[in-house]
Amino acid sequence: MILADFHTHTHLSTDSDALPEAQVKAAIRAGLQYLCFTDHEDIDYPAEYEGPGQFLVDMEQYQKELIPLVERYRDRISLHLGIELGLQPHLTKEIPAFAASYPFAYIIGSTHVVDHMDMYYPNYWEGRSLKESILRYYEKTLENIRLYDCFDCYGHLDYIARYIPEGLGTYVAKDYAEIMDEILRALIAKGKGIECNTAGFKYGLGFPNPHWDVLRRYAELGGELLTIGSDGHKPEHIGYDFQKLPELLKECGFRYYTIFEERKARFLPL
Numbered sequence: 001m002i003l004a005d006f007h008t009h010t011h012l013s014t015d016s017d018a019l020p021e022a023q024v025k026a027a028i029r030a031g032l033q034y035l036c037f038t039d040h041e042d043i044d045y046p047a048e049y050e051g052p053g054q055f056l057v058d059m060e061q062y063q064k065e066l067i068p069l070v071e072r073y074r075d076r077i078s079l080h081l082g083i084e085l086g087l088q089p090h091l092t093k094e095i096p097a098f099a100a101s102y103p104f105a106y107i108i109g110s111t112h113v114v115d116h117m118d119m120y121y122p123n124y125w126e127g128r129s130l131k132e133s134i135l136r137y138y139e140k141t142l143e144n145i146r147l148y149d150c151f152d153c154y155g156h157l158d159y160i161a162r163y164i165p166e167g168l169g170t171y172v173a174k175d176y177a178e179i180m181d182e183i184l185r186a187l188i189a190k191g192k193g194i195e196c197n198t199a200g201f202k203y204g205l206g207f208p209n210p211h212w213d214v215l216r217r218y219a220e221l222g223g224e225l226l227t228i229g230s231d232g233h234k235p236e237h238i239g240y241d242f243q244k245l246p247e248l249l250k251e252c253g254f255r256y257y258t259i260f261e262e263r264k265a266r267f268l269p270l
Helices: 019-031 059-072 094-099 128-147 159-163 172-188 210-222 242-252
Strands: 005-008 034-037 078-086 106-110 194-196 226-229 256-261 265-268
Touching: 005 019, 005 078, 005 094, 005 194, 005 256, 019 059, 034 256, 078 094, 078 256, 094 210, 128 159, 128 172, 159 242, 172 194, 172 210, 226 242, 226 256, 242 265
Parallel strands: 005 034, 005 226, 034 078, 078 106, 194 226
Antiparallel strands: 256 265
């Protein structure tokens, strides 16, 4: 049984309305023993999509709302304050400075924006093929990994698979195996992990993010740091489809998954 959800959001993220305490109660109902809040900090998110200043965490409010919950629920669940950093290559001063500004328990690095475009929106996909669009995303992900050290695990490596426009084609993980190998090797060389993000099931992909092929390859290459996250933006998403994971992750070569406390990894058996 998976006991830890290490990718969750609250109303402190622009794309969520969930109250932190509602997320905690949902985690307890789901039988979880560990929950990490990882609200969005996407510096220089394109203002044309959501308006200026979106996807930035108010850290004063973050602490005001979340720290009291840690103590209130201490006897029922272990709560951790993390962050999800949206990495972009031109922010190598701003992002590390933010990461160092608070003693986060855990930091996810993610690629949400490429060439000042979010692949959630149609303009990212215009004027190029499906393969060109996805390869560009992976190229920027690899660049981010090489530039940044201020994260613990990389989030939803094939996040882009969620948002392929209808009629453009279908995501096939093996088509990108070469660059994914570069990504995984770069992460392992830096001592960074990846996550198994079950929102892929929620989006109807039939696989988590990243795809089973990527998870299997990470294990084959010697990768060991693997967090589990629902990417839950609502209470009903917390622990989403976690029951599917233990046996399938074992088939991929894993025997343990990871939680982080004070940025240090701890392993739990699958």
